[in-house]
Each structure stands twice: as C-alpha cells, then as structure tokens.
Amino acid sequence: MLIGVEETIQWLKNYNDKLSEQKDYLSQLDRAIGDGDHGINMARGFQQVADSLDDDFDDVSTVLKKTATTVMSKVGGASGPLYGTAFLKMSMACKGKEVDAGVFAEMVEAALGGIKQRGKSEEGEKTMVDVWSPVLDMLREGEFDAERLKKTAEDAMQNTEDMTATKGRASYFKERSQGNLDPGAVSSYYLFAELADVIGKGA
Amino acid sequence: MVNIVLVSHSPKLVEGLEELLKQVVGQVSIVTAGGDEDGSIGTHFDKIQAAVEEAASGDDGALVFYDLGSAKMNAEMAIEVAESESVRLVSYPIVEGSYLAAVESSIGNSLDDILASLEKEFG
Numbered sequence: 310m311l312i313g314v315e316e317t318i319q320w321l322k323n324y325n326d327k328l329s330e331q332k333d334y335l336s337q338l339d340r341a342i343g344d345g346d347h348g349i350n351m352a353r354g355f356q357q358v359a360d361s362l363d364d365d366f367d368d369v370s371t372v373l374k375k376t377a378t379t380v381m382s383k384v385g386g387a388s389g390p391l392y393g394t395a396f397l398k399m400s401m402a403c404k405g406k407e408v409d410a411g412v413f414a415e416m417v418e419a420a421l422g423g424i425k426q427r428g429k430s431e432e433g434e435k436t437m438v439d440v441w442s443p444v445l446d447m448l449r450e451g452e453f454d455a456e457r458l459k460k461t462a463e464d465a466m467q468n469t470e471d472m473t474a475t476k477g478r479a480s481y482f483k484e485r486s487q488g489n490l491d492p493g494a495v496s497s498y499y500l501f502a503e504l505a506d507v508i509g510k511g512a
Numbered sequence: 513m514v515n516i517v518l519v520s521h522s523p524k525l526v527e528g529l530e531e532l533l534k535q536v537v538g539q540v541s542i543v544t545a546g547g548d549e550d551g552s553i554g555t556h557f558d559k560i561q562a563a564v565e566e567a568a569s570g571d572d573g574a575l576v577f578y579d580l581g582s583a584k585m586n587a588e589m590a591i592e593v594a595e596s597e598s599v600r601l602v603s604y605p606i607v608e609g610s611y612l613a614a615v616e617s618s619i620g621n622s623l624d625d626i627l628a629s630l631e632k633e634f635g
C-alpha cells in the first residue's frame with residue numbers, strides 16, 4: 310500500500326500548512342498575470358479542509374470526497390471547481406480500493422481528465438494541467454519514487470514560466486504572460502511535493 | 513416566463529444590470545449571483561448554485577449569463593448539479609444578451625425561441 314487514511318490526512322494537512330505559508334507568494338504570482346487571489350483562495354479553502362479532517366474516516370476515498378466538497382464550496386475562483394473536480398475524481402477512482410502505486414496513477418489520470426474537461430484545457434496552455442500531465446506520465450512508468458515525483462512536478466512547474474497562457478485570466482495578457490510561473494501550476498507542485506514528503510518519510 | 517440568472521465576479525455589476533433589466537421587464541424573475549462568499553470580487557460555487565436552483569424551479573426554464581472565466585466554470589457545474597434540461601448556459605454578451613432575453617421572456621417567448629433569437633443576434 311502507498312497511502313492509507315492517516316497518510317492522506319497528513320498529506321492534506323501539510324498541504325494546508327504549505328499554502329498558508331506561501332499564500333502571499335501565490336497571490337503575487339497571480340497578480341502578475343491574473344487577479345491576485347490564488348493564494349487567498351487556496352489558503353482559505355484548505356484551512357477548511359484541514360479543519361474537516363479530524364473526524365473518523367473509513368477509507369482514502371471518503372477523505373478525498375470530503376475534501377472535494379469543501380474545496381468546491383470554499384476555495385472559489387477557477388481553482389475551486391478545478392481542484393474540487395480533481396479531488397472528486399481521485400476519490401471515485403480509489404473507491405473500495407487500497408491505494409497502491411497503480412491505483413494512485415489511475416487516480417491522477419482521472420483527476421487530470423476532470424480538470425481538462427472542466428477547464429476545456431489541454432497541455433501547453435500554462436495552467437495546472439502542465440503539472441498534472443507530466444506527473445501522470447511519470448507515475449505510469451510503474452515503481453513509485455517519492456523523490457522523482459517531487460522533481461517531476463517541480464520541473465513541470467518551472468516549465469510554465471516560458472509558456473503563453475491561452476486559458477483562464479492570464480490568457481488576456483497573451484505574450485505578456487511569458488516569464489511568469491503559473492500560480493495554479495505552483496500550487497499543484499506543492500500538492501505533489503507534500504505527498505512525496507509524507508510517503509518519503511515512510512509514514 | 514423564462515427566468516434569468518446573472519453570474520458575475522462583481523456584486524455591483526449584477527445589481528446594476530438587474531436594475532437595468534427590471535426597469536423594462538418588471539415581472540420577469542431575475543436571479544443574481546455576484547462576487548465571492550463575502551461579497552468581494554470573485555466567484556463562489558454555493559452562491560451560483562443557489563441562484564441556478566432558484567431559477568430552475570420555474571416552469572418555463574432559465575437562461576444563465578456570465579461575465580468571465582470561473583463564472584462560466586462554476587455556472588456549468590451548478591447547471592450539471594441542478595440536473596434540469598430547461599436551464600441553459602448562454603455565452604453571449606451579458607448586458608445585451610440578458611436584455612434581449614428579458615424582453616422576450618416578458619412577452620411570453622419560450623426558452624427555445626429566446627435561444628434562437630440570441631443566436632441570430634449574437635451568434
């Protein structure tokens with residue numbers, strides 16, 4: 310097994326800590342090519358997620374489902390529906406299953422499909438898709454490796470810097486969106502980095 | 513009458529637009545969802561969902577107009593959740609589009625008639 314209920318809760322709580330720590334940085338990235346609310350949106354929503362995870366949960370799927378509903382109604386903006394959909398799809402993909410490396414890859418595949426469908430977006434449009442997609446490619450290669458997960462997500466996030474946004478608020482800036490990291494790609498990198506840390510520590 | 517839903521990042525924008533529409537079509541039901549949870553600029557799924565549900569409860573259907581970005585995404589999601597065939601998202605200019613729709617609704621045109629007019633005018 311890769312992650313159980315405890316690790317999942319730890320992962321989400323650590324993610325919340327990270328978001329509240331990086332709130333201003335994320336908003337600053339969003340201010341450059343958007344409306345400057347990404348950090349506030351994410352930190353507000355995931356604080357609620359963290360607060361909702363002190364109950365008892367039967368399995369990973371239930372934790373992720375609870376997360377999805379909180380994210381959808383508390384995050385707001387574009388990232389609310391997008392991350393909400395991602396968590397909902399992950400929850401559905403591991404329903405009744407133990408989460409091993411193979412199942413986790415299926416979860417990320419479902420989540421990426423959900424994000425693309427909700428945002429009508431594809432790879433290369435300077436969005437969070439550009440982190441989720443390379444992560445999925447890496448996970449499909451088999452053997453789970455926490456360090457590689459983190460590195461893949463980090464490189465993918467970095468690659469959004471040179472891209473031109475064609476979706477979301479940033480797309481109005483056209484070429485001027487180049488030279489800035491996409492805020493949603495950065496918050497997605499944090500999500501995978503925190504997971505890698507929880508698993509890497511052999512929790 | 514077909515109900516009209518206005519979704520925007522700005523509470524003032526939809527309030528103003530509602531006022532504009534109400535001046536000519538007092539009897540058409542106009543439901544607004546503007547801004548974030550606390551009324552600042554942004555979008556909020558629960559708010560949009562509540563507006564869509566309210567409009568969906570009418571007999572003649574509803575048209576949902578939005579301003580940009582996540583307003584569309586949230587409205588789409590709310591319409592999916594409402595599971596009503598007669599609530600449609602329309603991607604036409606929110607001011608002129610909703611004005612045309614409100615006038616046609618007030619004279620008793622059906623959802624499909626109004627959609628056809630919108631397509632003809634702005635499509």
Ligand SMILES: Nc1ncnc2c1ncn2[C@@H]1O[C@H](COP(=O)(O)OP(=O)(O)OP(=O)(O)O)[C@@H](O)[C@H]1O
Pocket residue numbers: 339343344345346347350385386387388389391424427428429430435436437438476477478479491492493494521554555580581582583
């Ligand atoms: N259509 C889309 N498809 C995929 N990802 C998107 C899309 N639109 C926005 N994003 C992602 O969401 C991030 C922005 O999230 P944020 O919470 O700031 O929403 P927002 O852009 O402010 O929404 P709004 O439309 O209300 O302005 C972007 O950095 C990008 O990664």
Ligand SMILES: [Mg+2]
Pocket residue numbers: 339343344345346347386478
């Ligand atoms: Mg933003």
